[in-house]
Amino acid sequence: MxxxxxxxxxxxxxxxxxxxxxxxxxxxxxxxxxxxxxxxxxxxxxxxxxxxxxxxxxxxxxxxxxxxxxxxxxxxxxxxxxxxxxxxxxxxxxxxxxxxxxxxxxxxxxxxxxxMLHTGLLREKQMPVINAFKKRYLEKFGGPLPVFVPEASIQAIQPIQQDFNFEGFNAPTILFQDPYSIQARSQNLSDPEIFQFLTYAEPFNPNCSWDGKIMITQSGQLNALRLITKNILALNMETCSTQDWYTQYIVFPLAKPLTVSKGDKVAICFNYQGGAPLNALSDSLEVTKINDIKCQSVNELNILYAGSVENLANIAQSQQSKIAYSKVQKNSN
Ligand SMILES: C[S@@+](CC[C@H](N)C(=O)[O-])C[C@H]1O[C@@H](n2cnc3c(N)ncnc32)[C@H](O)[C@@H]1O
CATH class of the missing domain: 3.40.50.150 (Vaccinia Virus protein VP39)
Incomplete structure (x- = not known):
């Protein structure tokens, strides 16, 4: 403790x-x-x-x-x-x-x-430090706020099947993964689902949380969740491009693994404060399988799944345009 x-x-x-x-x-x-x-x-x-x-x-x-x-x-x-x-x-x-x-x-x-970035915006104090800084800065100097590097962070969660066997030693523990290399010991059971997009110059909730559902696209043993944090370090207005950087992925083992089939839906729920210890995510995490979706036809499932992929792309795109728009406004003021 x-x-x-x-x-x-x-x-x-x-x-x-x-x-x-x-x-x-x-x-x-x-x-x-x-x-x-x-x-x-x-x-x-x-x-x-x-x-x-x-x-x-x-x-x-x-x-x-x-x-x-x-x-x-x-x-x-x-x-x-x-x-x-x-x-x-x-x-x-x-x-x-x-x-x-x-x-x-x-x-x-x-x-x-x-x-002060750690995956999940856990451990390190990026969120509280920036929130406290903005408050003090505006009190002393008024606006506008400076530009922040990184400009924004996007967080996602992904159900996976992870091999926790280390030369015969079974250890379902928290693992870090290099986001820039292939992870042969992990099998993705769905695409990542975005649960948070925060722009540091805008007001943001000091908590990281999600209460949502993910469609399984690959059958397997859901025994872990991968946490992904992509940081938009800066936006280039001339080339309309971003400079991104991923912190290491974190794999959180599930206390109760679930056997899942393609087309199943899982409900995932967690809530922790930015900067909290790693176990804050696991402590609040609930992952359950929702069976009611089983009765839907393959076509309906495809539509649902396509919708969720489209949503992901739309969310990412609309959030990036939001930053671009607010930057254009700032520049023209
Ligand atoms: C992830 S490191 C990044 C260091 C450096 N900016 C770089 O990119 O190489 C975070 C740094 O923030 C410092 N730090 C953490 N909390 C701090 C605080 N409250 N006040 C000042 N520095 C702090 C740590 O000591 C550490 O050097």
């Missing part, structure tokens, strides 16, 4: 060697470098919340006039200062040891970079 202090601090201290691994992740580095290059205009003022080694602040400093890089962990503050000194335009970056929950820059900024 976690005490209050542990749960408040959770996800906020990432060891230095893990930061070195993050530097070594090409999807992450290339994605953020490109996004920051799109968003930061020459002479801009930038704030980074949770600077780590300072790499994102370094990307921003190649165009920005001033970068405030806020980091709470003293070991990382020291590492960032050392590394930034070795790099071009490091003199444009101030590394400040402070808690991002309370910090405000001395002047308005054009861009805020905040990568």
């Amino acid at each position: 976690q005490n209050k202090f542990e749960s408040l601090e959770l996800g906020q201290f990432i060891p230095l060697h893990y930061h070195h691994n993050m530097l070594n992740d090409p999807h992450r580095m290339k994605g953020f470098k490109q996004a920051i290059d799109w968003v930061v205009k020459p002479g801009a003022k930038v704030l980074e919340l949770g600077g780590g080694t300072g790499v994102q602040s370094f990307f921003a400093a190649q165009k920005a006039q001033k970068v405030y890089c806020v980091e709470r962990n003293p070991e990382l503050v020291e590492a960032a200062r050392k590394l930034i000194k070795k790099n071009t335009n490091g003199d444009r970056i101030d590394v400040i040891q402070a808690d991002a929950m309370y910090y405000l820059p001395p002047e308005p900024v054009d861009v805020v970079i905040c990568e």
Whole structure:
């Protein structure tokens, strides 16, 4: 059982060697470098919340006039200062040891970079930190809010059959998966279903929840759910494209696996606070099979399924246009 202090601090201290691994992740580095290059205009003022080694602040400093890089962990503050000194335009970056929950820059900024992202927006404090920042910022400086990197996160859930047998050792535990490689030990039992789309500059619910149904498209043993978080790091208005980055997938084993057949529907329900421990999802998770759909004809099932795929595409598309629209409005104001 976690005490209050542990749960408040959770996800906020990432060891230095893990930061070195993050530097070594090409999807992450290339994605953020490109996004920051799109968003930061020459002479801009930038704030980074949770600077780590300072790499994102370094990307921003190649165009920005001033970068405030806020980091709470003293070991990382020291590492960032050392590394930034070795790099071009490091003199444009101030590394400040402070808690991002309370910090405000001395002047308005054009861009805020905040990568406290964990799959499911669990553990790390992306949602509470950004919500608290927006409130303080608007109180002190008024609008408009800066542009956020990432701009938005889209979350989805996918029923899967997972092989939890490790050389004969059966261990149905939480697993992380590389989103950029094929997962031979997982079998997808349906397409992913989006349960949340949040745009950081807009007001958002501090909770992540879903109460919905998914159509099974492949028969099997439903023994786990895959949680997917895709982050839209930035939107390029000129090319109408986005720079995206997936955090690692998380596989959550189900307490009671279900045997499912193609055409079955499963009801999935969960609710947790952004930044909560990993087990907050499992603790609130309910997955049940709905049998009433069985009596429908194959044609009806196809229509239902096609509808859900179409919906997914429409949701993603309409949300992306929503961001694009609000950006066009901001730019024209
Ligand atoms: C996932 S790391 C990202 C680091 C860096 N931005 C990067 O992209 O490499 C999140 C960072 O946020 C810092 N952090 C977490 N909570 C914080 C808080 N409340 N105030 C300031 N920094 C915080 C952590 O110490 C960590 O360095």
